[in-house]
Amino acid sequence: MTSKQTTVKPWAGRFSESTDSFVESFTESVSFDKRLAHFDIEGSLAHVKMLAHVDVLTDEECQHISEGLLQIRQEIESGNFKWQSALEDVHMNIESALVSAVGEVGKKLHTGRSRNDQIATDLRLYLRVIVDQLCGQLVSVQSELLGIAEQEAETILPGLTHMQSAQPITFGHHMLAWYEMLKRDHQRLRDCQVRIDVMPLGSAALAGTSFPIDREFSANLLGFDTVSSNSLDAVSDRDFVIEFVSACSIIMMHLSRFSEELVLWMSPQFGFIDLGDAWCTGSSIMPQKKNPDLPELVRGKTGRVYGALMGLLTLMKAQPLAYNRDNQEDKESLFDVIDTVQACLQAYAGMLPTMVVKRPAMLEAAERGYGTATDMADYLVKKGLPFRDAHEVVGKAVHFAIESNKRLAELSIDELRSFSDDLEEDVYAVLELSGSVAARDHTGGTAVKQVQAAIQQARDYLASLN
Numbered sequence: 001m002t003s004k005q006t007t008v009k010p011w012a013g014r015f016s017e018s019t020d021s022f023v024e025s026f027t028e029s030v031s032f033d034k035r036l037a038h039f040d041i042e043g044s045l046a047h048v049k050m051l052a053h054v055d056v057l058t059d060e061e062c063q064h065i066s067e068g069l070l071q072i073r074q075e076i077e078s079g080n081f082k083w084q085s086a087l088e089d090v091h092m093n094i095e096s097a098l099v100s101a102v103g104e105v106g107k108k109l110h111t112g113r114s115r116n117d118q119i120a121t122d123l124r125l126y127l128r129v130i131v132d133q134l135c136g137q138l139v140s141v142q143s144e145l146l147g148i149a150e151q152e153a154e155t156i157l158p159g160l161t162h163m164q165s166a167q168p169i170t171f172g173h174h175m176l177a178w179y180e181m182l183k184r185d186h187q188r189l190r191d192c193q194v195r196i197d198v199m200p201l202g203s204a205a206l207a208g209t210s211f212p213i214d215r216e217f218s219a220n221l222l223g224f225d226t227v228s229s230n231s232l233d234a235v236s237d238r239d240f241v242i243e244f245v246s247a248c249s250i251i252m253m254h255l256s257r258f259s260e261e262l263v264l265w266m267s268p269q270f271g272f273i274d275l276g277d278a279w280c281t282g283s284s285i286m287p288q289k290k291n292p293d294l295p296e297l298v299r300g301k302t303g304r305v306y307g308a309l310m311g312l313l314t315l316m317k318a319q320p321l322a323y324n325r326d327n328q329e330d331k332e333s334l335f336d337v338i339d340t341v342q343a344c345l346q347a348y349a350g351m352l353p354t355m356v357v358k359r360p361a362m363l364e365a366a367e368r369g370y371g372t373a374t375d376m377a378d379y380l381v382k383k384g385l386p387f388r389d390a391h392e393v394v395g396k397a398v399h400f401a402i403e404s405n406k407r408l409a410e411l412s413i414d415e416l417r418s419f420s421d422d423l424e425e426d427v428y429a430v431l432e433l434s435g436s437v438a439a440r441d442h443t444g445g446t447a448v449k450q451v452q453a454a455i456q457q458a459r460d461y462l463a464s465l466n
């Protein structure tokens with residue numbers, strides 16, 4: 001059987017005029033909320049089963065409705081379903097198709113339910129799955145970062161503050177910084193999933209229903225952790241969407257920072273990395289160009305995700321209880337956020353393995369930056385000089401080295417000793433980049449063996465997630 005839908009609105013009884021065509025197109029949401037169809041049907045299947053369980057429907061009625069819903073689900077999945085904007089939204093499209101498919105009994109589906117608790121349920125079912133998908137994508141990018149960190153555990157580059165050479169670090173350590181940010185992003189999503197995993201179904205329009213429903217029974221079927229405690233709150237608040245989008249905004253903020261670094265590193269002025277040809281694009285006018293468009297676009301797309309967050313906060317801010325149609329405006333921006341973040345994580349998972357790390361350029365930059373000046377000051381402190389005095393001595397030595405166009409380690413011992421008698425031959429060891437890195441040997445430090453230990457810990461952590 002193929003369902004043939006009518007365009008008679010389920011709420012037509014109260015009305016004596018047909019809807020203005022502008023109103024139809026202004027109010028419709030099916031063009032975008034059809035994305036929720038799978039979850040809408042899942043919710044309806046659980047709802048009718050529950051109604052049969054509490055004897056509001058007979059088992060036979062439940063079976064007919066369920067078969068009809070499954071058939072509609074198949075039509076939708078195979079692309080044969082005809083969506084009609086005159087039927088407003090995903091819920092009424094499916095309900096109308098159900099009545100066409102199974103006849104009068106289909107009209108019983110909506111017993112004890114409202115589109116208000118239905119849409120809130122659909123969104124939560126959908127977001128629960130999306131969070132799982134995003135977490136999986138984050139783990140893929142994190143694993144790539146750990147792979148690079150391992151390969152480059154000993155690669156030295158200048159660590160920057162204020163975009164100026166500060167102290168030498170390892171590239172592995174730098175990659176682990178990104179790993180940590182994504183780890184918290186993953187935790188934030190899982191945390192938000194706890195508040196998504198609450199079932200509004202049964203709240204009906206706003207006050208609950210007069211039918212003897214068993215909400216725990218439906219929640220159990222749908223795999224919800226818990227049921228909502230207040231019907232007004234459950235149909236009206238979209239804080240779980242806002243929380244999800246803010247977690248996504250923070251993911252984008254991190255990816256945007258990362259992107260900024262990739263763009264800088266790939267510029268000839270840095271020359272620290274290259275990205276695979278297949279993951280870059282060229283210029284239509286300048287034949288020499290190979291541009292890091294992917295990181296640039298990720299950086300750019302961060303704006304639309306932040307914009308969605310601001311839009312959603314504003315959408316919610318002045319709504320009185322309970323449900324208002326304003327809430328329909330949450331979906332397009334939410335869907336755009338999901339598509340954007342998923343695409344950006346896909347970009348990173350694909351692009352990172354093509355990254356070529358140019359170790360000599362990194363090393364050369366580290367040698368240029370007087371990055372071991374702090375090590376020289378620490379050396380003097382260990383000889384008994386107060387840190388402030390040591391800072392002053394080394395500052396003068398750096399000034400002299402810059403004037404004579406030399407690295408600190410290229411100054412003769414006599415030149416060095418002209419700044420302090422405490423400087424002896426063994427100071428050259430601490431002026432070496434590798435010595436400086438190795439000295440930061442504590443949890444969270446950049447020493448190679450700390451980086452290797454952190455990689456192992458991170459691997460164990462990721463493995464424990466499954």
Ligand code: ARG
Nearest residue numbers: 029089115116119325327328
């Ligand atoms: N399309 C609506 C939304 O997205 C569904 C609920 C509509 N309820 C109503 N009474 N008009 O929020």
